[in-house]
Amino acid sequence: MQVLLTSQQLSDTVRQLADQLIKSHTDLNDVVFVGIQQGGVVVGNDIVSNIRQISTAQKIQYGQLDITFYRDDIRKEILAPDTMNIPFAIENKTVVLIDDVLFTGRTIKAALDVLLDYGRPAKVELCVLIDRKEHRQFPIQADYVGATVETRKTDKVKLINNEVVLIDN
Numbered sequence: 583m584q585v586l587l588t589s590q591q592l593s594d595t596v597r598q599l600a601d602q603l604i605k606s607h608t609d610l611n612d613v614v615f616v617g618i619q620q621g622g623v624v625v626g627n628d629i630v631s632n633i634r635q636i637s638t639a640q641k642i643q644y645g646q647l648d649i650t651f652y653r654d655d656i657r658k659e660i661l662a663p664d665t666m667n668i669p670f671a672i673e674n675k676t677v678v679l680i681d682d683v684l685f686t687g688r689t690i691k692a693a694l695d696v697l698l699d700y701g702r703p704a705k706v707e708l709c710v711l712i713d714r715k716e717h718r719q720f721p722i723q724a725d726y727v728g729a730t731v732e733t734r735k736t737d738k739v740k741l742i743n744n745e746v747v748l749i750d751n
Contacts, residue, residue, distance in 0.1 A: 586712070586731055586739065587746035595728040596625065599709055600632035602726050603678065612704070613676045614643040616668065618693050619650075621682030621741055625711045629680060643670045647679070652692040673701040683739045684710040684727075687720030712739050712746060 587595060607613045615633075617626025623646050630644045645668040679693055690708060697706065709726035714733050729746075733739065736751040 584748040584750075585745050586748050587729065589744045592711075592741075592744060592746060593628075595711065596628045597632050599711070599726055599728050600629050600636065603629070603709065604633060604636055606707075606726075607676065607678075610637060610640045610642060612674070613678060614645065614670055614672055615678045615680060616645050616647050616672075616693075616697070618679060618681045618689060619646055619648045619666075622647075622680050624741055625682045626680035629709065645669060647693055647696055649689060649692040649696055652695045668700055671701060672697065672703045674704045676705045676707065677703040678707045678709055678726075680709045682710070682741055683712045683714060684708070684722070684724050685714045685717055685739075687718050687722035690722045691720050711741075714739060 615626060615630050617623035626644065626646075630642055634642050646666065647668065648666040677697060679690065679697070681689060684690065694706065697703065707725040708722070710724040711728040713724055713727045713730045715723070715730060716732060717735050731739065731748070733748060738749040738751060740747055740749060
């Protein structure tokens, strides 16, 4: 197991992502943030917390998206759904999807499918902590990236104990 981001580096990266999002969206009234279960919610909680500390005068809307029933890679087992909580309208809003690791793009494709069941956003942007772009299977790229790492396809990148680690397989 190799540490890609220490706890301090993770904290700094999350803060940098929050800063980028605020610079891109000076008026947050028409922006909603949505963390993708599970890892994206962990990262999203931290990013939105940072945004709330910086933009104290603005209301920040944040929700959680469950893609369990929209995944195309798990068909044989019964899965318990994660928490779905989108307590606001996304119609004509800019939706910033937040995930921990962008790998093949399949999770983001499923998230987009779920999102469209909730309405038609004006725009969807993607914010990821880690981009493993050499393994993409869909033409999906992030608008905001904390770090890009080179990995083998069989490797796993995980958030464990407030660090980002690479697990060799």
